[in-house]
Amino acid sequence: MKIKIGIADDQQLFLRSLSNLISSFNDFEVVVEALNGQELLKNLAALSTLPDIILIDVQMPVMDGPTTVREITLKHPELATVALSMKEDDHSVLSMLRAGCSAYLLKDVHPRELERALIEVRNTGYYNSDISGVNYRRLLRRQENDEIKLTEREKTFLKLACSDFTYKEIASKMFLSEKTIDGYRESLFQKLNVKSRTGMALEAIRQNLVAF
Amino acid sequence: MKIKIGIADDQQLFLRSLSNLISSFNDFEVVVEALNGQELLKNLAALSTLPDIILIDVQMPVMDGPTTVREITLKHPELATVALSMKEDDHSVLSMLRAGCSAYLLKDVHPRELERALIEVRNTGYYNSDISGVNYRRLLRRQENDEIKLTEREKTFLKLACSDFTYKEIASKMFLSEKTIDGYRESLFQKLNVKSRTGMALEAIRQNLVAF
DNA sequence: GCGCTATACCGGAAATTTCCGGTATTTTTT
DNA sequence: AAAAAATACCGGAAATTTCCGGTATAGCGC
Structure with a gap:
């Protein structure tokens, strides 16, 4: 067999x-x-x-x-x-x-x-x-490397952030205030352990959180 | 045969x-x-x-x-x-x-x-x-999409820019002043046709100018 | 109802990035 | 040897990003 x-x-x-x-x-x-x-x-x-x-x-x-x-x-x-x-x-x-x-x-x-x-x-x-x-x-x-859980809004923001857009443009695309966007940014920085938008975008791609 | x-x-x-x-x-x-x-x-x-x-x-x-x-x-x-x-x-x-x-x-x-x-x-x-x-x-x-020629310095900078580092940190890694770095940045923005560092990093990866 | 999470927003300040218009030296190419 | 390209740098200002500490509403599960 x-x-x-x-x-x-x-x-x-x-x-x-x-x-x-x-x-x-x-x-x-x-x-x-x-x-x-x-x-x-x-x-x-x-x-x-x-x-x-x-x-x-x-x-x-x-x-x-x-x-x-x-x-x-x-x-x-x-x-x-x-x-x-x-x-x-x-x-x-x-x-x-x-x-x-x-x-x-x-x-x-x-x-x-x-x-x-x-x-x-x-x-x-x-x-x-x-x-x-x-x-x-x-x-x-090292198991602390646990999967990163993102909310739907965060995922949407993250996709848009992996681009040449400014946060202002992203805010307008998501029909939100810049300040709200800023909240997502901060939360993602934490979750992805980065200090800059560039780092965030690269990490998002590395971890396959956004298509590329 | x-x-x-x-x-x-x-x-x-x-x-x-x-x-x-x-x-x-x-x-x-x-x-x-x-x-x-x-x-x-x-x-x-x-x-x-x-x-x-x-x-x-x-x-x-x-x-x-x-x-x-x-x-x-x-x-x-x-x-x-x-x-x-x-x-x-x-x-x-x-x-x-x-x-x-x-x-x-x-x-x-x-x-x-x-x-x-x-x-x-x-x-x-x-x-x-x-x-x-x-x-x-x-x-x-559209043949204007011609290969993008980068100098050695620009390549080095580009690799370092695809990261979570600030330009200040990159300048110190390359033993150059921040202003010089700023020159490379501007030149790369032109060549890659982007407006932000994030866009530059993503475009660099997309075009395989830096390993990822 | 209470805690939890997600969502949405604000003010203010500091840091970083971006843009503009320059100069000067060295190296490479023609 | 002159032109072109690459390298290195500067001042100043505007825009964007980042950080801090908040508030408030809505929905969900226990």
Whole structure:
């Protein structure tokens, strides 16, 4: 019996290539592919036999990695999910692991390591290697790096602040007074731990709080 | 005789998967793989028969896409290069085409289109489709979008400006007066066509003038 | 009802950023 | 050797951003 794999990645070429590659491994078959989280859930629902492991990209349109993982573990707790990402940044890793991933792999791992990881996830339920490029120990050491919760208004403001607009212009776009805007700014500075608007914009992008 | 392909991409998993995929096409074989431009050149030099087409990622460490393309077309003008990128942004596309690429494909094309594109490049010397996600016509229409030339000092300043530092701090890091820094700032605002430091930082990242 | 959070707003001051119009020296290019 | 480009700097002022300590209303859960 082959190990059944699912893959969700928004880059079609990568998705299909990877699918092809995994199918070429011994004892593996890809049973579902999707370009985003929503499509994955829809496709999963149509399957008679669920996959054993699903590889999920962190950044996807429509429904992103963490949300997808949460949805899946909610509906199918027995299904193992593996995060697949280009970025090693703390926030991505943590949000995926917290959402319930069994492993976090970088897209520049060697195919052989991917195979090894998949086998290990299947056997032990998880895979965890500093060699894979992610230093879990360091991450676990400092847990204060908790997810940043923003209110809707703050998110709207933040998106507008990642631009060449002045706060005055942003205020007018949001139909608010400059002073109110100033409140959001201050709150975001706190949450993102920065001292300037430039820092805020860069941090927002780094943490994927705004699309870029 | 199969069409010989070379691939350079810094994401190992993508590189190997894609290589696998292309090898599975009829009439194609991958004869060289590399994780960056430098490695590609080294590997090419060791080959007895050159590939027909080389797929090159835009963003790579050590040696990036445009530089690699220039080097290759210099040494092997008969070799066709195809840019492979995640981003459609004007600057990436232009810099690759200007460097001498025969085609520009996004990583979310369908494998079938990749195959079609490769065949076309082999036959006609180029491939060019708005369907592939890049609107060449729009790009060619406005050529004033020319590459932005920065001096070394400006680059250094720009990198430092993409941060939470104040100009005062940047001045001290560069051992210059704040006024001198102010000169660079003004010059960069002009070149990048922005009105604020935040806009400058974002534009710098968008145009890949600073690593992020 | 009480606490909590989000929302919306204010005055005032200090710090930083931005803009303007300059000068001068060195390096590179033609 | 002259022109052009890059580097380094200055004064002064206006605009924007940042910081501080407030107030007030509305909605939600317990």
